[in-house]
Amino acid sequence: MSLLTVRGLKAFYGASEALHGIDFSLSRGGVTALLGANGAGKTTTLRALCAMIRTEGTIEFDGRTIGGMATETIVRRGVALVPEGRGTFTDLTVEENLRLGAITRGKSAEVEADLDRLLGIFPRLRERLRQQAGTLSGGEQQMLAISRALMLRPRLMLLDEPSFGLAPLVVRDIFEILRRINADEGVTMLIVEQNARLALDLADHAYLLETGRIVLEGPSADIRADEGIQRSYLGY
Amino acid sequence: MLHQLVSGLMTGAIYGIVALSLVMIFNATNHINFAQGEMAMFSTYVAWMLINAGLPYWAAFGATVALSFVGGMALERMVLRPFRDAPLLSIVVVFVALLLAFNALAGWIWGYVLKKFPSPVSQFSTGTSLIGAHELFVVAVTVLMLTVLFLFFRFTRLGLSMRAAAQNPVSARLVGIRVGRMLTLGWGLAAAIGAIAGMLVAPIVFLDPDMMGGILLYAFASALLGGIDSPAGAVLGGLIVGVGENLLGAYVVGNDIKLTVALIVVISVLIVRPRGILGRITVRRV
Numbered sequence A: 001m002s003l004l005t006v007r008g009l010k011a012f013y014g015a016s017e018a019l020h021g022i023d024f025s026l027s028r029g030g031v032t033a034l035l036g037a038n039g040a041g042k043t044t045t046l047r048a049l050c051a052m053i054r055t056e057g058t059i060e061f062d063g064r065t066i067g068g069m070a071t072e073t074i075v076r077r078g079v080a081l082v083p084e085g086r087g088t089f090t091d092l093t094v095e096e097n098l099r100l101g102a103i104t105r106g107k108s109a110e111v112e113a114d115l116d117r118l119l120g121i122f123p124r125l126r127e128r129l130r131q132q133a134g135t136l137s138g139g140e141q142q143m144l145a146i147s148r149a150l151m152l153r154p155r156l157m158l159l160d161e162p163s164f165g166l167a168p169l170v171v172r173d174i175f176e177i178l179r180r181i182n183a184d185e186g187v188t189m190l191i192v193e194q195n196a197r198l199a200l201d202l203a204d205h206a207y208l209l210e211t212g213r214i215v216l217e218g219p220s221a222d223i224r225a226d227e228g229i230q231r232s233y234l235g236y
Numbered sequence B: 001m002l003h004q005l006v007s008g009l010m011t012g013a014i015y016g017i018v019a020l021s022l023v024m025i026f027n028a029t030n031h032i033n034f035a036q037g038e039m040a041m042f043s044t045y046v047a048w049m050l051i052n053a054g055l056p057y058w059a060a061f062g063a064t065v066a067l068s069f070v071g072g073m074a075l076e077r078m079v080l081r082p083f084r085d086a087p088l089l090s091i092v093v094v095f096v097a098l099l100l101a102f103n104a105l106a107g108w109i110w111g112y113v114l115k116k117f118p119s120p121v122s123q124f125s126t127g128t129s130l131i132g133a134h135e136l137f138v139v140a141v142t143v144l145m146l147t148v149l150f151l152f153f154r155f156t157r158l159g160l161s162m163r164a165a166a167q168n169p170v171s172a173r174l175v176g177i178r179v180g181r182m183l184t185l186g187w188g189l190a191a192a193i194g195a196i197a198g199m200l201v202a203p204i205v206f207l208d209p210d211m212m213g214g215i216l217l218y219a220f221a222s223a224l225l226g227g228i229d230s231p232a233g234a235v236l237g238g239l240i241v242g243v244g245e246n247l248l249g250a251y252v253v254g255n256d257i258k259l260t261v262a263l264i265v266v267i268s269v270l271i272v273r274p275r276g277i278l279g280r281i282t283v284r285r286v
């Protein structure tokens, strides 16, 4: 039973069509990778799921169609996007950024507990709680973006190139944390990456996008073994 | 000298409170509302009408603040929302049109004859010639409002949502904030604060459609000086401009060119520190 099902999804920037009718589904509690070269339409797919651009086709989340809903409403249903560029509120403090992640949950002991738990996972953020978020390093801002998304207690987490621009060691840490969050809390994840090897290690299923079309799909192990993929995306 | 200082603080408090309403809209929308002064003037006329209809001062005060809050929100919904994605220049044009409309409307409804506006503390005396009861009242209300707003923006979830929506609407939506509502609310708050400012000013300058013209200019300078995104900066800027203006006018350059000199001083400060004294945001497009 899948958490998200997409059929015939098209997405538009003004009059130009960037996704030409794609189908995919995300299994509940699983990690799915969306791979593809620069400009293939990965970011566009995530934007489409969050109603940040004009779309056609059907998007079903947890058995209900969410196409036509406002971004805010979709988020309130439990879909959290860690966007390209990280979307930091640069003039606010790190703590305010984190609290904004849970802004729709009201004020509760659970929110405080979640904040404390995330600061346990990312001690760097705890040290910088009162600092303006814009002063953080790239890696710290990525951790902040992931934490902010988790503060929503999402059922589905969409991640747009979490490895982008980060040092290999930081990337390793972040992916390890994502793996733990998925294993411990069962958060379903759709992870977009240009770094296919990294994403395939984490994901159980993968789709390959080429200029707005899905051209390949399957379990991560099969995709990893695919010769074409190896040549084009894994650099063997 | 002391007298000039005190009266400067009082005018400064008024600049500060009008600046506060400018900051409010800036913080909600990143725009500077040139019609703010005229909206405040219009609200004050409404208060005047209610008082003349026999309402006690504080009832009229409360009703005016509430009406202005609703009016400000309605204005955003009906007049500004269609221009949400319009280029900056068209939005400026809308502000100027609003300014002229409110001015003309007030003149048409209530006429251009100066009207006396009551002060709720006129029966009290401070026992000194240094500062009058109304002056003291103005300063007290300013401090109170600043405190309330500071607490609201700093410590409430709604205040945080409003700041987030203004700073980064895309990210705000992605955490589930209904950005449109925050803008509407920002306008309501600004209109309410403006109404209070108008009712504080009117007993001093008399009520007429052009009452807020000069004040808005000083308030604008104050807001820029203090930091356009900082409520505390707005009031601090107001006090500095108010005192500076009074001392300059009395001792240095005379009343005729004090406005010019005050503005030059403000601009000089902004060249050195573009964010303003307490601001975090640099004003790039004014």
Ligand SMILES: Nc1ncnc2c1ncn2[C@@H]1O[C@H](COP(=O)(O)OP(=O)(O)O)[C@@H](O)[C@H]1O
Binding pocket: A013, A018, A036, A037, A038, A039, A040, A041, A042, A043, A044, A045
């Ligand atoms: N804001 C935009 N306006 C117009 N076209 C865009 C915009 N963003 C992306 N595109 C176009 O949509 C296509 C897919 O881009 P994108 O989804 O960003 O690719 P990816 O994330 O896979 O690198 C590209 O052809 C790109 O030029």
Ligand SMILES: [Mg+2]
Binding pocket: A042, A043, A044, A084
């Ligand atoms: Mg991208």
